[in-house]
């Protein structure tokens with residue numbers, strides 16, 4: 001237990017920005033601090049330790065970080081002993097620059113040494129001096145660190161960190177390094193530990209899950225992992241993110257279709273529908289391949305919901321290129337899409353490219369794209385009116401509908417459903433109901449429930465307990481050659 005925690009427990013708060021990988025890492029930061037004797041600050045209270053887990057993907061990421069640090073300065077001035085720590089991708093990129101611009105920051109740590117936080121906080125306090133520690137490659141898999149989970153019923157399980165691709169708009173490889181794969185046995189052990197604590201759903205997480213296994217030379221490793229995860233007794237839902245169209249193989253489609261626990265939901269980033277733009281993005285696939293995957297997924301799983309990411313206004317994108325993107329969107333019939341206006345990211349090849357488009361051109365295309373996608377999402381949702389759906393009841397996903405006395409849950413295809421229920425339904429429980437209305441970004445089910453299954457996850461939600469994974473003291477886990485995959489049958 002660190003020295004600081006010998007006095008009355010100091011409180012902490014972790015603020016997370018960016019992607020699911022940061023959400024995953026923040027659960028580790030909370031787990032590490034609790035293992036070091038800190039306790040989570042109550043909602044609304046100032047905390048003794050504030051940790052900002054940053055993202056570097058968007059142009060305004062810097063402004064947001066320094067803006068937040070500016071707001072924290074007077075809080076710290078009024079609270080002797082308070083400490084501020086900055087981690088994540090922007091810390092990995094900006095390093096000492098952060099304490100130069102915000103000298104009231106106590107600790108800066110990177111994406112490869114998440115586990116160092118408690119020791120760095122101690123050292124900063126002991127030496128009364130800011131500690132900046134950034135390492136160039138992964139020390140330990142964050143997944144092996146203690147974790148305090150956010151949800152009682154759903155868990156993020158990282159299968160790899162880093163990325164071997166070099167998409168020209170993306171800063172991730174520079175900040176999270178080359179891909180490193182976890183051993184399948186460790187991943188399955190983590191999933192089992194979550195299921196043992198009542199978790200019903202896991203999301204396998206990686207920058208590019210389709211290349212999982214490239215580290216140990218097994219091209220079929222991801223499909224095998226999906227099947228093995230789906231065989232874990234008590235696990236009802238398996239999801240994964242993010243796949244990559246260039247490496248997406250048919251064995252994954254078969255594993256999805258043939259493993260009952262794997263949800264028929266696929267989030268596959270398109271980024272652009274134009275072959276010329278995809279080439280300049282260095283995305284290693286073209287329109288035809290992308291649509292071919294969609295067709296094969298739909299042939300194997302007609303009920304699959306497919307979502308995507310699209311960037312509008314990439315340097316040099318012509319109106320003709322943009323029309324290609326609209327054409328793919330019309331043909332792919334995505335359930336929904338995360339659409340982004342291209343944002344110049346210093347340090348990426350695309351930021352140096354000719355043909356940077358004026359903001360108003362990008363904005364105008366963005367409006368056309370989102371209007372088309374909203375129309376398609378709504379049409380696709382209308383098809384589901386009258387459909388019976390099984391929902392995993394969610395916490396905090398429907399505040400607006402809570403005012404109408406509705407709860408919210410996620411269907412197996414990932415869609416958000418606001419539903420009416422008599423009392424006694426808790427986040428983590430499972431209900432069945434019938435869709436009565438469709439909206440562009442959600443469904444509504446106002447009829448009586450067809451069934452309500454109280455679950456251990458629901459009990460945990462009600463009790464306010466969260467699954468914890470104690471961290472695996474394997475010492476330095478050997479990156480690369482995996483332990484053989486245990487054949488999962490009861491008792492393995």
Ligand code: SF4
Pocket residue numbers: 163164165166167170171172173207208244
């Ligand atoms: S696949 Fe491309 S966009 Fe995704 S993390 Fe890797 S480099 Fe970035």
